[in-house]
Amino acid sequence: MSLVAVLFIVFGLISLTSAILMVTRVNLVVSALFLIVNFASLAGLYLTLNAQFIAVAQVIVYAGAIMVFFLFVIMLINPEHEKRFLEYKPQIKIFAIVIAVLIFLQIAYIIFLSKPSGKLNKEVSQSISAGTIEEIGRQMFINYVLPFEAVGYLLLAAAIGALVLAKKKFK
Amino acid sequence: MQIPIEYYLILSAALFITGVIGVLIRRNAIMVFMCIELMLNSANLTLVTFSSYLGNSIGQLFVFFVMAVAAAEASVGLAIIIALFRNKLTVNIDEINIFKW
Numbered sequence: 474m475s476l477v478a479v480l481f482i483v484f485g486l487i488s489l490t491s492a493i494l495m496v497t498r499v500n501l502v503v504s505a506l507f508l509i510v511n512f513a514s515l516a517g518l519y520l521t522l523n524a525q526f527i528a529v530a531q532v533i534v535y536a537g538a539i540m541v542f543f544l545f546v547i548m549l550i551n552p553e554h555e556k557r558f559l560e561y562k563p564q565i566k567i568f569a570i571v572i573a574v575l576i577f578l579q580i581a582y583i584i585f586l587s588k589p590s591g592k593l594n595k596e597v598s599q600s601i602s603a604g605t606i607e608e609i610g611r612q613m614f615i616n617y618v619l620p621f622e623a624v625g626y627l628l629l630a631a632a633i634g635a636l637v638l639a640k641k642k643f644k
Numbered sequence: 645m646q647i648p649i650e651y652y653l654i655l656s657a658a659l660f661i662t663g664v665i666g667v668l669i670r671r672n673a674i675m676v677f678m679c680i681e682l683m684l685n686s687a688n689l690t691l692v693t694f695s696s697y698l699g700n701s702i703g704q705l706f707v708f709f710v711m712a713v714a715a716a717e718a719s720v721g722l723a724i725i726i727a728l729f730r731n732k733l734t735v736n737i738d739e740i741n742i743f744k745w
Contacts, residue, residue, distance in 0.1 A: 481647050485655050492659055492682055496666035501674060508678050511659075515685055522652070522696040527688075527704050534711050539681065539718050546722045547674055550729045561671075569668035577661040581654055590648040597646075599699025608701040609708070617705060624712045631716030638723035 477521050484517040499557060501547045505540060512536040523597075524604040652693040659686035673725050673735040677718070684714050 488511050495507035512535040519528035602608055613621055659682060666679030688707045695703025729735055732742075 478647055481651070485651075489655070489658055489662075492662040495682070496662055496670070496679065501672065504675065505678060508682065511682065512685065515689060518652075518655075518689060519692050521647075522692050524692045524696060524704050524707075527692055527707050530708065530711060531688075534715060535681075535685070539715055542718060542722060543674065543678060546726065550726065550735065566669040570665055573661050573665045573668065576664075577657055580657045580661075584650050584653045584657070588650075589653070590650055593649055593697045595646055595649075595697045596699050600696045603695060603699050603701040604704060609705055612701055612705050613708070617702075620709060624709055627716050628712060631719050635719040635723035638720065639726045 480517065480521050484514045484521065487511075488514040488518065502544065505543050505547060508543075509536050509540050512540070522604070523600045526604060526606040526609055649693060649697050653690060656686045656689040656693070659683075659689065671736050671738055673728070673737050673740070674722075676737065677721055677725070681714065681718065684710065 491507045491510040491514065495504040495511060498504040498507065512531060516528040516531040516536070519525075519531060663679045663683035663686065666682065667676050670676060670679065688710055691703045691707050691710070695701060695707075725735055728740060732740060734740070
């Protein structure tokens with residue numbers, strides 16, 4: 474097996490198990506930490522896909538900034554203990570899980586039925602050049618300048634909105 | 645040897661379904677938010693996969709925009725949760741029913 478395959482298996486297993494552990498833990502801080510593990514392993518998966526810039530941005534933006542924000546809020550409001558899985562309305566929860574797994578099986582069936590790997594031949598050199606920050610920056614500042622500016626304004630609006638919402642009691 | 649694209653797509657679908665299950669079975673607003681982040685990330689994985697396999701960098705550019713929107717969404721959503729906690733002293737989404745009649 475090549476190194477990429479080994480890395481894919483390792484990071485894929487880590488991301489799946491940490492996602493499942495995150496959903497099932499009762500303590501919110503523990504599940505937030507598992508979410509950080511999940512984001513870090515996703516950054517590793519991006520590296521196996523030759524997407525260096527996105528992998529670094531994933532670690533900085535998601536595992537760094539957003540999750541620190543989540544942990545801040547969790548520790549700020551200190552929510553009450555949630556009930557365990559089967560203590561509260563277990564039939565509805567089991568029904569939801571069964572429906573979700575059925576939808577997953579449908580998606581998997583469609584993916585394997587359509588066989589996208591038969592039509593896509595990965596050119597490794599093209600794939601490597603597509604993931605560099607040079608190529609992404611060229612696309613961003615030549616063809617996608619307007620969305621870039623719009624995202625800047627969106628972030629500004631979100632920052633102001635968050636300040637106004639969290640400032641004081643609204644009546 | 646290269647990994648077939650199906651494996652990445654299946655992994656992404658599994659992460660997405662895990663997020664859906666979390667949204668459906670957890671009753672804590674912050675937990676629901678973290679599961680939404682998980683679902684956003686699985687969509688990002690699909691975008692990066694197709695971008696890499698097609699040799700086209702626009703998918704990764706789109707992932708960059710998705711990250712910015714996710715940051716904005718997280719900040720506003722957590723501010724809403726803080727405001728709700730100030731008023732109701734709970735973040736359990738079964739007890740937050742001020743629009744119900």
